[in-house]
Amino acid sequence: MEKMPEKLAQLVHEVDQEIAPKFQEIDEQILYNQEKVLDAFRAEEVAEADLQGTNGYGDDDTGRDKLDRIYARVFHTEAAVVRPQFVSGTHTLFTALLGNLQAGDTLTYLTGMPYDTMQEVIGLTDKKQGTLAQYGVKFAHVPLTEAGLVDYDEAKKVLERDQPKIVAIQRSRGYATRKTFTVAQIKEMIAFVKQVSPKSLVFIDNCYGEFSEKHEPTEYGADFMAGSLIKNAGGGIAKTGGYVVGKKELIENTKIALTAPGCSDEGATLANQWDFYEGFFLSPNVTGMAEKGMIFAAALFEKMGMDVTPKWNETRSDVIETIIFNDPKKMQAFVKEVQKYSPVDSFVNPEAYHMPGYEDKVIMAAGNFVSGSTIEFSADGPIRPPYAVYMQGGLTYAHDKIAIINAVKDIFFNDQEK
Numbered sequence: 001m002e003k004m005p006e007k008l009a010q011l012v013h014e015v016d017q018e019i020a021p022k023f024q025e026i027d028e029q030i031l032y033n034q035e036k037v038l039d040a041f042r043a044e045e046v047a048e049a050d051l052q053g054t055n056g057y058g059d060d061d062t063g064r065d066k067l068d069r070i071y072a073r074v075f076h077t078e079a080a081v082v083r084p085q086f087v088s089g090t091h092t093l094f095t096a097l098l099g100n101l102q103a104g105d106t107l108t109y110l111t112g113m114p115y116d117t118m119q120e121v122i123g124l125t126d127k128k129q130g131t132l133a134q135y136g137v138k139f140a141h142v143p144l145t146e147a148g149l150v151d152y153d154e155a156k157k158v159l160e161r162d163q164p165k166i167v168a169i170q171r172s173r174g175y176a177t178r179k180t181f182t183v184a185q186i187k188e189m190i191a192f193v194k195q196v197s198p199k200s201l202v203f204i205d206n207c208y209g210e211f212s213e214k215h216e217p218t219e220y221g222a223d224f225m226a227g228s229l230i231k232n233a234g235g236g237i238a239k240t241g242g243y244v245v246g247k248k249e250l251i252e253n254t255k256i257a258l259t260a261p262g263c264s265d266e267g268a269t270l271a272n273q274w275d276f277y278e279g280f281f282l283s284p285n286v287t288g289m290a291e292k293g294m295i296f297a298a299a300l301f302e303k304m305g306m307d308v309t310p311k312w313n314e315t316r317s318d319v320i321e322t323i324i325f326n327d328p329k330k331m332q333a334f335v336k337e338v339q340k341y342s343p344v345d346s347f348v349n350p351e352a353y354h355m356p357g358y359e360d361k362v363i364m365a366a367g368n369f370v371s372g373s374t375i376e377f378s379a380d381g382p383i384r385p386p387y388a389v390y391m392q393g394g395l396t397y398a399h400d401k402i403a404i405i406n407a408v409k410d411i412f413f414n415d416q417e418k
Helices: 006-043 062-074 089-099 116-122 152-162 183-196 248-258 273-303 328-340 397-412
Strands: 079-083 106-109 138-141 166-170 201-205 224-228 242-246 307-309 320-324 362-365 378-382 388-392
Touching: 006 062, 006 273, 006 397, 062 079, 062 242, 062 273, 079 248, 089 116, 089 201, 089 224, 089 242, 089 248, 106 152, 138 152, 152 183, 166 183, 183 201, 224 248, 242 248, 273 307, 273 320, 273 388, 273 397, 328 362, 328 378, 328 388, 328 397
Parallel strands: 106 138, 106 166, 166 201, 201 224
Antiparallel strands: 079 242, 224 242, 307 320, 320 388, 362 378, 378 388
């Protein structure tokens, strides 16, 4: 690494010492989660033949079915569906909801309004074609408190009034500045829903959350949960796909929505199985490395007097770090620097544009091996107040640290004596 300005070097040294105990906690978490995954692989007797995949209809794909069972074991559920046919996290969530909602049913978000892309698929924007709303699904949400927490008093009124078919909990923050909900908080939410509206199903949007703590929401009564394989669960190896885990009936309904009645056990895995297996096996470690990178970033920016969330020493429940710039120029400059220190397309100069599914222009640095992967080091954000950058990933702590230090140096220390 190039020589740093003396003041920056001192800040980095202080940060390294300060965060060392937190890194030890992450190492313990990695070990715990790695053992869970290894035990599942061993219990299902994964063989080399399971990694090969199938074509055509995908009939008799023992590797596919075995991977489903591995996910179910790790997430403590009755069943799972892990498929390359899920094109994104949003598509995975939509399919799980579509398969388990009918006309007249109500979907209620307990954790405030969902993020932009989910608003579109629910039917909360001007685009209605193909949305849950067009299928006759009703929607409600419980606004969060000013502190970004669940308003249980208001939630009780809404749930008792609507008795919704599904209550959704969004674990991560999306493009909001609230904190990500921890598994302990989600455990409390699940218990609340089961008490107030016992017939409601609890659905968890687990994107960015897998293996970021020792336990998962499905261990505490969530009925089903979904996520993307180009986030944590794919370990930076999977090139596409998503997963849904939960009760057997809910997973079967999801599979039908993904395919068609009578076809739910079909779906070729092609050349994806090797990536899916290896990616899931690597996921506990890769997720831990990503968390270390975000802890370092949080500590460094805090020392520079900036507003970040979560703080470096707070309980972390995803791989995202929010840095609030309150300045559109500095915000965009930082994103450009992240791109500059990426392994792929480092020469590209990101510009804000209207990204499909988002209301505001978004600027995104994503010099990744897998397009759109957010378990790889990346940074993005909408061009709107408070001009926050949502940084996530990456595959190695060393890359995160190098990129963050250089981005900070180029933006905040470029006029100082080296």
